[in-house]
Amino acid sequence: MLKQLLLVTILALLFPICSKGQIHKLPWLKDAQTPPAGEFNVTPLKQWAVNVNQSVASRKQWEHAGVGISSPRDVIKHRWLTYLGPLATQKRTLPKLEILQRKEVGNVERILVKYEVLPGDFVEAYILKPLELNRKVPGLVVLHSTVENSIDLPAGINGRPEEFHGLGAAQRGMIAIVPRNYLWPTNYGIKAREMAEQFLMKYPGSKGMARMLYDAQVATDILTAMPEVDANRIGCVGHSLGAKEVLYLAAFDERIKATVFSEGGISTKFSNWDAAWYLGDTINKSFHHDHDELLALIAPRPFLLIAGDSADGDRSWPTIAKAMAVYGFYLRKPTIAFYNHRTGHPLTKEAEKRSYQWLNMALDHTPTLSK
Numbered sequence: 001m002l003k004q005l006l007l008v009t010i011l012a013l014l015f016p017i018c019s020k021g022q023i024h025k026l027p028w029l030k031d032a033q034t035p036p037a038g039e040f041n042v043t044p045l046k047q048w049a050v051n052v053n054q055s056v057a058s059r060k061q062w063e064h065a066g067v068g069i070s071s072p073r074d075v076i077k078h079r080w081l082t083y084l085g086p087l088a089t090q091k092r093t094l095p096k097l098e099i100l101q102r103k104e105v106g107n108v109e110r111i112l113v114k115y116e117v118l119p120g121d122f123v124e125a126y127i128l129k130p131l132e133l134n135r136k137v138p139g140l141v142v143l144h145s146t147v148e149n150s151i152d153l154p155a156g157i158n159g160r161p162e163e164f165h166g167l168g169a170a171q172r173g174m175i176a177i178v179p180r181n182y183l184w185p186t187n188y189g190i191k192a193r194e195m196a197e198q199f200l201m202k203y204p205g206s207k208g209m210a211r212m213l214y215d216a217q218v219a220t221d222i223l224t225a226m227p228e229v230d231a232n233r234i235g236c237v238g239h240s241l242g243a244k245e246v247l248y249l250a251a252f253d254e255r256i257k258a259t260v261f262s263e264g265g266i267s268t269k270f271s272n273w274d275a276a277w278y279l280g281d282t283i284n285k286s287f288h289h290d291h292d293e294l295l296a297l298i299a300p301r302p303f304l305l306i307a308g309d310s311a312d313g314d315r316s317w318p319t320i321a322k323a324m325a326v327y328g329f330y331l332r333k334p335t336i337a338f339y340n341h342r343t344g345h346p347l348t349k350e351a352e353k354r355s356y357q358w359l360n361m362a363l364d365h366t367p368t369l370s371k
Contacts, residue, residue, distance in 0.1 A: 022361040023302055023335045028354065032304075032337035035321065036314040045325040048296065050075065059329035062296075076293045081252065083287055085206030087214050088252070094221050100124070107131050108170040110155060117182075117218050124187055125179040125219060126155040128170035129228065130368070138233035138363040139223040140176040141216060141249065141256070142166040143242035150184045154242075162347040165237050165355070172356060173368035175229050179219040181241065182211050183277055196277035208277040209248055216249040224255060231255065233363040237355060239263060239347050240311065244271075244278065250301065251294040258302040258362030260355045263345050265311035266291055266319050295323035300330035302362035305338045306355070310345035335362070 023029065047055040048062070050072040056062045065071040070078070081088045095115035103110050111127045130137075142154045142165045153159035155178050156167030169176040182199060183192045196208050203211070216236075224231040235258040238246040243264025250259040265271025268290050274281045295303065305320060307313050320338045327334030337358075341348045347355075360367060 022364060024333050026357060026361060029337060032339045036317050045322055048322065048325045062326065062329050073297065077297055079289065080293065084210040084213065087203050087206035088210040090214065092218055092221060094225055095218065104131065105156065105167065108167060117215050123180045124151065125177055126151050126166055127177050128155060128166045129175040130170055130173055133228050136228060136230040138174045138235060138365045139229040140169040140174050140359065141219050141223060141236040142176050142178045143216060143238035143245040144178065144181065145240035145242050146190065148189055150187050151178045151180050152187060154178045160346065162349060162352045163239055168356065174365065175226060177219050177223045179215060182215060192277050200276065207279050209279055212245045213248045213252060216245050217253055220253060220255055233257060235259065235359045235363050247291060247294055250303065251297040256301065258359055259298065260304050260306065260358055262306040262347055262351065263308050263311045266305060266316045271311045292319045292322045295319065296326040299323065299326040300335060302335040302358065304358045306351045307340040308344050309340065309342050313340060
């Protein structure tokens with residue numbers, strides 16, 4: 001008994017309390033987990049329905065199956081991956097990076113790289129990291145919004161500073177990768193319909209979102225392979241289009257330990273999820289499932305939804321509330337939260353501030369550089 005107690009004490013010293021526990025130190029968290037007033041004042045469900053005739057009320061029921069029966073969690077994961085198509089589960093290889101440019105921006109090195117993400121398909125990405133590092137640091141996958149200059153925005157080259165998440169992460173002591181979305185044939189100028197048509201012809205069994213998921217996972221592969229990155233502390237952040245991508249990345253890649261989703265439209269009914277470059281029209285016609293199931297797959301990893309009363313708003317709360325039930329299977333205090341700045345689609349200064357606070361707490365990171 002004494003030996004067991006000693007072992008537990010040693011392990012506690014070597015492996016401090018999980019970073020998810022640090023989330024609850026955030027001063028604004030209570031408000032971010034309180035239902036909006038009025039018709040949205042719903043209570044998180046005690047049971048979580050998987051199908052019409054099946055419900056789940058515990059972690060054991062959620063994760064474990066009977067003999068010859070898949071667990072509810074596995075059923076949902078398989079359902080969505082099948083829907084996305086073969087590319088969503090295609091084996092990946094770590095690509096070789098071609099360095100196109102290096103530049104120092106204050107205390108940060110910004111590196112432009114090019115790599116082959118799929119046979120014949122090349123993309124560019126920025127890697128941003130502090131110039132001085134004396135230990136492994138968290139990594140951040142930053143997925144850009146629908147802007148003409150694609151990766152230049154989060155890399156801090158031009159645009160609204162509130163969306164400089166790649167540069168901001170590096171300024172705070174993390175390492176970020178900012179890959180270009182496939183809808184941009186170059187770094188400047190989106191051609192959504194044209195690029196989606198080309199992709200769907202080449203990969204007819206896969207949805208456009210499968211391509212986005214695949215590309216984001218390749219970016220995660222690159223990030224986790226960097227010797228300066230702590231592969232156990234990887235987060236992702238995205239606004240608008242980028243938010244859509246981080247939802248899928250976090251749901252299907254457990255390397256992602258923390259997520260910030262800003263104004264992406266959390267429900268398939270809230271935004272243009274039926275566009276050919278995302279999920280296509282079957283999402284509203286024949287596939288009768290919604291993104292509460294993806295949030296359930298993310299549990300118990302920290303997830304922050306930022307709304308602005310545009311793509312997301314108070315109407316997003318029921319989806320969060322439903323996911324809270326699954327988070328509750330793991331944690332007494334769930335690590336999923338909802339913040340509505342109510343000023344429209346663009347990210348605000350306060351939302352940007354909360355994004356970094358969330359990621360720092362979730363990834364157990366203390367910022368080391370000034371902004």
